Amino acid sequence: MDFKESGFMYLLGGLVVVFITAQSLFFMRKAWSHGKELGLSSAMLKKTVASSILFTVAPALAILATVITIAGALGLVLPWIRLSMIGNIGYEVTAAHSTLESFGILGGLNLEVKDKTVFAAAAWVMTIGSVMPLLLLPLFLKKIQNKIGKTVTANAKWADLMAAAAFIGLIAAFIARAIAGAGDKNIVGDGAGFLSVCTLISAMLFMLALQRLSKIPHIEWLEPFAMPLSMLLAMGVAMLLAQILPQNLATLEWRG
Amino acid sequence: MGKTYFDRVHRWGKISSLTSLVFMFLIPLAICVHLDVWPPATTIFNGLIKIVPLFWTVAVIELITYAPMLGAGGTYLSFVTGNISNLKLPCGLNAMHNADVRPNTEEGEVISTIAIAASAITTTVIIAIGVLLFSPVLPMMTAEGSPFAPAFQQVIPALFGALGAGYFAKHRKIFFLPVAMGVVVLLFVPDFQAGTLIFITVAVSLAGAHIMYKKNMV
Structure with missing residues (x-):
C-alpha cells in the first residue's frame, strides 16, 4: 500500500477533522450564549448558521478540487490535512516545491513523491512555513484589535x-x-x-x-x-x- | 472588575492557538515516527529558508489587515483553519451584513464568530467526504502510462496560471514586472530553482507596486 494513503495517514486526517470541529463548536457555543445575553434572537442566530453553511459549500468544493490536483504528487491525505489547517493552496504548493528542490528534485510537484524521507520533510516544511499566525495571535491580536486596526483601516x-x-x-x-x-x-x-x-x-x-x-x-x-x-x-x-x-x-x- | 466578553474570547483564543500549534507539530512528528524516517535538518532548513521570509511577512500583513474585520473569535478560528480571503472573511462579512450588525461591536463579534465556526466545520466535513470518495480512483489516475499522467505533470503551470490570471485581472499594472524579471533571470540561469527565484520576483514586485502607489499609478 502507498505510504501516502495508508490507514495511519487517514487516522491523522480524521483527527484533524475532530480537532477543528471541536474547536469551532466551542467558539460557536460561547458566541451563541453571549448572543442570547445581548438579546439576539435564536431565529437570527440559526439563520446565520444556515446561510454560512450555504455560503461555504461552493468554496469548500473548490478547495477540495485543489486537494485532488496536488494529490498526484503528495497523495490525498497530506494536502487534505494541510488545506484543513491554515491551508492556502499557493503556500502549500510553494512549501512542498521548495522542499523537493532542497532534495535536488527539480520537477517538484509535477512528479509523484515516492521517497518517505522527502515526503516527511515536505510535511515539516509545509507545517513550519505556515505556523506564524499561531505564534502571532496569542501575543498580538488583542493589541492589534485595539490599536493598529484603526491605522490600517486608514x-x-x-x-x-x-x-x-x-x-x-x-x-x-x-x-x-x-x-x-x-x-x-x-x-x-x-x-x-x-x-x-x-x-x-x-x-x-x-x-x-x-x-x-x-x-x-x-x-x-x-x-x-x-x-x-x-x-x-x-x-x-x-x-x-x-x-x-x-x-x-x-x-x-x-x-x- | 469582571472580565468582558472580549477578554474571555482572547483567553480562549490564546489557549486554542497554542493547542493548535502543538497539534500541528504533532502531525509531521507522527509521520516521521510511523514511517521511521528522519529527514536531515539541513534539507528542512533549506526548504524553509526560501519560503519563511515571505510567508511569515505576509502572515503579519494578513493578521493586521483581516483582524479588525473578522472580530476576535472569528480571527482566532480563521487563522487556524485558513482560506481566509477566499472564504472566511467574505462569509463573516456577509453574515454581519445580513444580520445588520457592525464589526468591532459585541453583536458583530457574536455573528462573525458563529458564521466562521459554521463555515470552518462545513469546509472540513466537505473536504473529508470528498477525499474519502476520491481515494479509490486516484492511484489509477496518476499511474505511469495513464492518460491522466500528463495532466498531473502540468499541475504547477495549471495552478499558477489560474491563480496568476485572477491577480492579473485585479492588479494588471503591477503584474508584468515580476514575471518579466523572473523570465529574464531564467534566460541567463535556466536551472535557477523556484524557491530561490521567489526572493527576486517578490522583491521586484513589492518595489514596483510601492513606486506605482507613490506615483499614484495604481
Missing part, C-alpha cells in the same frame, strides 16, 4: 496592494519557471516546454473567461469555482495535447 489601499504584490511575486516565480525554467535532464515533462506553456496559457485564459462569465446575473455561483475549474480544464488541455500531438512536440523542453 491605509487599507496600501496594505491591500502590498499583500497582492507579495503574492504576485510568488506566482511570478512559478510562471517564469513554466516559461523558461530547466528541469531535470533525465526526466521528461518537468521543464519548461511546449506543454507547460500551453497549460499555463490555457489556465490563464480559462480563468479570465470564467471570471467574466461569473459576473453575468444568475451564474454568479460560478465565481468560487473559477480557479479550480480553470486548473482542471488546463490539466485537461495538457492531457489532450499529449494524446494528439506528435511525441517530439508534446515532450519538447526548450531549456532541458
Whole structure:
C-alpha cells in the first residue's frame, strides 16, 4: 500500500477533522450564549448558521478540487490535512516545491513523491512555513484589535496592494519557471516546454473567461469555482495535447 | 472588575492557538515516527529558508489587515483553519451584513464568530467526504502510462496560471514586472530553482507596486 494513503495517514486526517470541529463548536457555543445575553434572537442566530453553511459549500468544493490536483504528487491525505489547517493552496504548493528542490528534485510537484524521507520533510516544511499566525495571535491580536486596526483601516489601499504584490511575486516565480525554467535532464515533462506553456496559457485564459462569465446575473455561483475549474480544464488541455500531438512536440523542453 | 466578553474570547483564543500549534507539530512528528524516517535538518532548513521570509511577512500583513474585520473569535478560528480571503472573511462579512450588525461591536463579534465556526466545520466535513470518495480512483489516475499522467505533470503551470490570471485581472499594472524579471533571470540561469527565484520576483514586485502607489499609478 502507498505510504501516502495508508490507514495511519487517514487516522491523522480524521483527527484533524475532530480537532477543528471541536474547536469551532466551542467558539460557536460561547458566541451563541453571549448572543442570547445581548438579546439576539435564536431565529437570527440559526439563520446565520444556515446561510454560512450555504455560503461555504461552493468554496469548500473548490478547495477540495485543489486537494485532488496536488494529490498526484503528495497523495490525498497530506494536502487534505494541510488545506484543513491554515491551508492556502499557493503556500502549500510553494512549501512542498521548495522542499523537493532542497532534495535536488527539480520537477517538484509535477512528479509523484515516492521517497518517505522527502515526503516527511515536505510535511515539516509545509507545517513550519505556515505556523506564524499561531505564534502571532496569542501575543498580538488583542493589541492589534485595539490599536493598529484603526491605522490600517486608514491605509487599507496600501496594505491591500502590498499583500497582492507579495503574492504576485510568488506566482511570478512559478510562471517564469513554466516559461523558461530547466528541469531535470533525465526526466521528461518537468521543464519548461511546449506543454507547460500551453497549460499555463490555457489556465490563464480559462480563468479570465470564467471570471467574466461569473459576473453575468444568475451564474454568479460560478465565481468560487473559477480557479479550480480553470486548473482542471488546463490539466485537461495538457492531457489532450499529449494524446494528439506528435511525441517530439508534446515532450519538447526548450531549456532541458 | 469582571472580565468582558472580549477578554474571555482572547483567553480562549490564546489557549486554542497554542493547542493548535502543538497539534500541528504533532502531525509531521507522527509521520516521521510511523514511517521511521528522519529527514536531515539541513534539507528542512533549506526548504524553509526560501519560503519563511515571505510567508511569515505576509502572515503579519494578513493578521493586521483581516483582524479588525473578522472580530476576535472569528480571527482566532480563521487563522487556524485558513482560506481566509477566499472564504472566511467574505462569509463573516456577509453574515454581519445580513444580520445588520457592525464589526468591532459585541453583536458583530457574536455573528462573525458563529458564521466562521459554521463555515470552518462545513469546509472540513466537505473536504473529508470528498477525499474519502476520491481515494479509490486516484492511484489509477496518476499511474505511469495513464492518460491522466500528463495532466498531473502540468499541475504547477495549471495552478499558477489560474491563480496568476485572477491577480492579473485585479492588479494588471503591477503584474508584468515580476514575471518579466523572473523570465529574464531564467534566460541567463535556466536551472535557477523556484524557491530561490521567489526572493527576486517578490522583491521586484513589492518595489514596483510601492513606486506605482507613490506615483499614484495604481
